[in-house]
Amino acid sequence: MNFFQIISEIEKVDPEVYDRLDSRRSVFKHMSGLGQKLTAAAIPLAVSAIFNKAYGQTPAGLAANDVLNFALKLEYLEMFFYQQRTAVTGLSSTTSAALALIGTDETNHVSFLRTVLGSAAITAPTLATFDFTAKGTFNPTDPTTYLALAQALEDTGVRAYKGAAPLTNVMANKTILTAALNIHSVEARHASHIRAIRRAAANGSATSVMQGVPVAPYSTAPKSWVSGTDSATAVTARASAANVYGAGLDSGAATYGATGANGSTAGVTFLSEANTTQGGVALSGTTLTAAASFPAAAFSEAFDEGLDVGTVASIANNFSVSGTYFN
Amino acid sequence: MSENLSSGSQPTVADLDRPLYTPIKRRSFFMYAGATAGATALVLAGCGKDDNNTPGMVNVGSGDVGVLNYAYALEQLEADFYTQVRTGSYYMGLASGSAEKLILDDLYYHEVIHRDFLRAALVNASATPIKALSTVYPANTFSSRASVLGTAKAFEDLGVAAYNGAGQYITTAQYLFIAGKIVSVEARHAAIIRDLLTENSFVGNDIITLTSAGTSSLATNNAPANTSLERSMTPTEVVAIANTFLQDGSKLDVSSIR
Numbered sequence: 001m002n003f004f005q006i007i008s009e010i011e012k013v014d015p016e017v018y019d020r021l022d023s024r025r026s027v028f029k030h031m032s033g034l035g036q037k038l039t040a041a042a043i044p045l046a047v048s049a050i051f052n053k054a055y056g057q058t059p060a061g062l063a064a065n066d067v068l069n070f071a072l073k074l075e076y077l078e079m080f081f082y083q084q085r086t087a088v089t090g091l092s093s094t095t096s097a098a099l100a101l102i103g104t105d106e107t108n109h110v111s112f113l114r115t116v117l118g119s120a121a122i123t124a125p126t127l128a129t130f131d132f133t134a135k136g137t138f139n140p141t142d143p144t145t146y147l148a149l150a151q152a153l154e155d156t157g158v159r160a161y162k163g164a165a166p167l168t169n170v171m172a173n174k175t176i177l178t179a180a181l182n183i184h185s186v187e188a189r190h191a192s193h194i195r196a197i198r199r200a201a202a203n204g205s206a207t208s209v210m211q212g213v214p215v216a217p218y219s220t221a222p223k224s225w226v227s228g229t230d231s232a233t234a235v236t237a238r239a240s241a242a243n244v245y246g247a248g249l250d251s252g253a254a255t256y257g258a259t260g261a262n263g264s265t266a267g268v269t270f271l272s273e274a275n276t277t278q279g280g281v282a283l284s285g286t287t288l289t290a291a292a293s294f295p296a297a298a299f300s301e302a303f304d305e306g307l308d309v310g311t312v313a314s315i316a317n318n319f320s321v322s323g324t325y326f327n
Numbered sequence: 328m329s330e331n332l333s334s335g336s337q338p339t340v341a342d343l344d345r346p347l348y349t350p351i352k353r354r355s356f357f358m359y360a361g362a363t364a365g366a367t368a369l370v371l372a373g374c375g376k377d378d379n380n381t382p383g384m385v386n387v388g389s390g391d392v393g394v395l396n397y398a399y400a401l402e403q404l405e406a407d408f409y410t411q412v413r414t415g416s417y418y419m420g421l422a423s424g425s426a427e428k429l430i431l432d433d434l435y436y437h438e439v440i441h442r443d444f445l446r447a448a449l450v451n452a453s454a455t456p457i458k459a460l461s462t463v464y465p466a467n468t469f470s471s472r473a474s475v476l477g478t479a480k481a482f483e484d485l486g487v488a489a490y491n492g493a494g495q496y497i498t499t500a501q502y503l504f505i506a507g508k509i510v511s512v513e514a515r516h517a518a519i520i521r522d523l524l525t526e527n528s529f530v531g532n533d534i535i536t537l538t539s540a541g542t543s544s545l546a547t548n549n550a551p552a553n554t555s556l557e558r559s560m561t562p563t564e565v566v567a568i569a570n571t572f573l574q575d576g577s578k579l580d581v582s583s584i585r
Contacts, residue, residue, distance in 0.1 A: 098527050105530060108537075108555035115551075162507040166500035174495040178547045181491040181510070182556035186535055188511035192518035193529040210522040211426040223433065224519040225512055268504045279448045279505050288443040291436070298436035302444075303508040304515075 062309070064169045064176050065120045070309060071180070072113040072122060073326055074160060077316055078106040078153055080127050088146045095143075095197055099150075102190045109183055116179065129325055134318045147198050152244045154191035155226065156307070156315050158184060163248070163306035166268045188304070192224040199223070225301045228274040245273040248311035270308045274300050383576055385457050389583035391502050392454040394493050395445060397562055398506065399456055400579050401489055402442035404572055405482050407462045409435035412479070415469025427472075427523060434479065434516055441509055448505070460577040476524050483517035484534050485568055486510070491559035492548050496584050514557075534558055 082103030085096065114121045132140040132149065140146050161184035164170055170177050200212030202221035215221035218230040229245040248270030276283045276299040283299040285292040291299070313326035320326060387396035412418050412431055421428040449456040468474045490510035497503045518529035532538045536556050541549025543560050550556035562581035570578040 094526055098529075101527060101530055104537075105535070105555035108553055112550060112554035112556065158511050162504070162511060165494065165507050166504045168500075171497075171500060171503060174547050178491065178495050178559060179550065179556060181494045181507070182548075182550065182559055184507065185487045185491055185510055185514040185557045186530065186555055188514035189518040189529045192515035193522060193527075195515075196519055196522060210519070210526050213424065213426050213429065224430075225433070225437075225515045268500055278444055278508065279501065280451060281444060281447045283440060283444060288440060288447070290439050290443055294436045294440070298433065298440060301433065302437040302440040302512060303505075304511040305508065306504060 062167055062169060064173055065117060067164050067167060067170055067180075067309075068113055068117050068176065069120070069122045070313075070326070071161065071164065071183070072110065072117065073125070074157055074312070074316060075106055075109040075113060076125050077130060077319060078157065079103065079110050080125075080130050081132060081150070081153060081319075082106055083127070084132060084140060085146070087141045088143050089141055090143045095147075098193055098197065102150075102154075102193070105186055105190065109186075112179075112183075116176070125325070129321060130319050131321045132319055137318075144201070147194060147201070151191065151194045151198060151222070152315075154187055154194055156244050156312060157187040158191055158304060159244075159248075159307035160309070160312040161187065162304060163268070163270060163308050163312070165306075195222045195224045223301070226273045226304060227297045227301050229272055244315060247272045248306075248308040268306065270311065271305050273305050275303070275305055276300050278303055384578050384580040385460065385576075386580040386583060387457060388454075389585075391497055391499050392449065392452065393581070393584045394496050394506075395449050395452070395454065395502065396457045397493060397579070397581055397584060398490065398509070399442065399445040399449060400460060401486055401565070401569060402438055402445055403460050404462060404569060405438040405486060406435075406442040407460075408464070408478065408482055408572075409438050411464070411469055412475055415475065417470055417472055417475045430519060430523070431475075431479075434520075437512060437516070441512075458577075461574040462572055462577070463574050464572060473524075476520055480517065480520045480524060481568075483513055483520055485560075485565060486513040487517055487557060488534075488560040489562070489565040491557050492543065492545070492561050492565065493584070495547060496562075530555070 082099055085091070085099040085103065091099070114124075132138070138145050138149065140149060161180055165177060165180055165184070170180060196210055196212060199214055199221045200210065202215060203212045212221065214223040214227075218227050222230055226245060281287065283291075283302075284296075285294055316326040317323050385400070387393050387400060409431065413435055418428065418431055421431075446456045464478070465474075468478055487510055490506050490513065494503055494506060497506065517534075521528040521531075530537070534557065536550045536552055536554050536558060538552055540552045541556070541558050543549050543558070543564060545561045548559040548561065562584045566579040566581050573579065
């Protein structure tokens, strides 16, 4: 799902999103600035140049404190987002309770990271730093929109922490690494639950919220795990777009940390969530004989993909008033 | 081939359900696991650093290979569990296309894929995968919703704690990244299983440091109260639980992971 798709979902359930590309482009002509930013984010080389300039160093060289402060910014984004849950109309009491639980976790993550960083922590942002309408693109008081945004934020957070863990200066510090992993899995729990709420809501039943059945292509009634890129069309059509489930920057070219155990220098890569090749092993019912009868989707679902700092920033900056808070 | 043996020393279904009402810390879970696990833990505690091959136990090895084999062992256990779930009376009584059946199917697919991927990764790394492990579950594990979901919850939460606690022992960035790709899926699994049992229990103080601090014997795994970090566990703490589901001759020795 990308943010263009969220708009389609708001208007009506539409599995054939790519047939509507033209109408979506016209939507963005009316939003000065935003369309340009999203389009720019879809050009990997341009964005890569921007972020290399901003960081002034290769991704592998990011200092641990820089990584933690980036994570802290994401946690602030989430913390303030969940504080806005009280403005959302029509939420059930159990959904409100779930959002409160998640909000407490994000607030706790903020305080934890500030404690770890100590005097190196960034100045705390305020609510005014963020804009959850993404410059008028979304109405976050609408429950369907709000929950779709929640899923996007949680899944992006999971990808962000996962991409950060193998950074040289994170791996070298066992305390920071383990803390990052221990936040990463909690964000995945959040993502799973938000997806379950959306799945149940799409099923239309107000009872037994956790009994929702997923409906392909999963953009509106998703599984609790990412299935392909949760859309009906081929990944390649969207692999170049900086969206929540697409490929990141330096796809196939990034090298993090030490040389791989098998002697290759190919290291950490940021692929689309539809990726089914792991550690050089192409996963399918042919290569894994015990999985010969498994649905094709299972091979991408079984693994989540990481995302580089630059692409995460480009996604998060959609909710930055300045457009550059996460740079 | 695993057999569903009945043994008085195994945790009962009621014990596994206990977290719903009186949250069990994982160390307490170990205490409920009975004499077998207790004896195993004592044997491990008695091992000197130069005794890495307790007779009858499966030593996962050391270094990155040790961690991969440790992960492979846990995925073997999960894959075996869900395989048996799908031939058990609870699963077979679920309506086709129902939410729980679809979820249990996906968990089965994912864990088998994890297991066989890790085996392939070990072979690709010119390392020797550990053998196929033989499992054991309490009687009637697969015949009721409470025991199927309760055991699934225990395994999924344990898997998350295990991967998170093992990351610090990995030296190759690519392997750490792969472990990260798996653990978030296990966390997604854990969340929905917990929600199926009790809605909104996807997080809770039993598995994250919500209202109390971490309690692992290794400080690195622990965070203070009010931080909402996952309670990760050392390999030794994990296998103290995992070994209660593994038969003699398949119990894991993780003493070389450090």
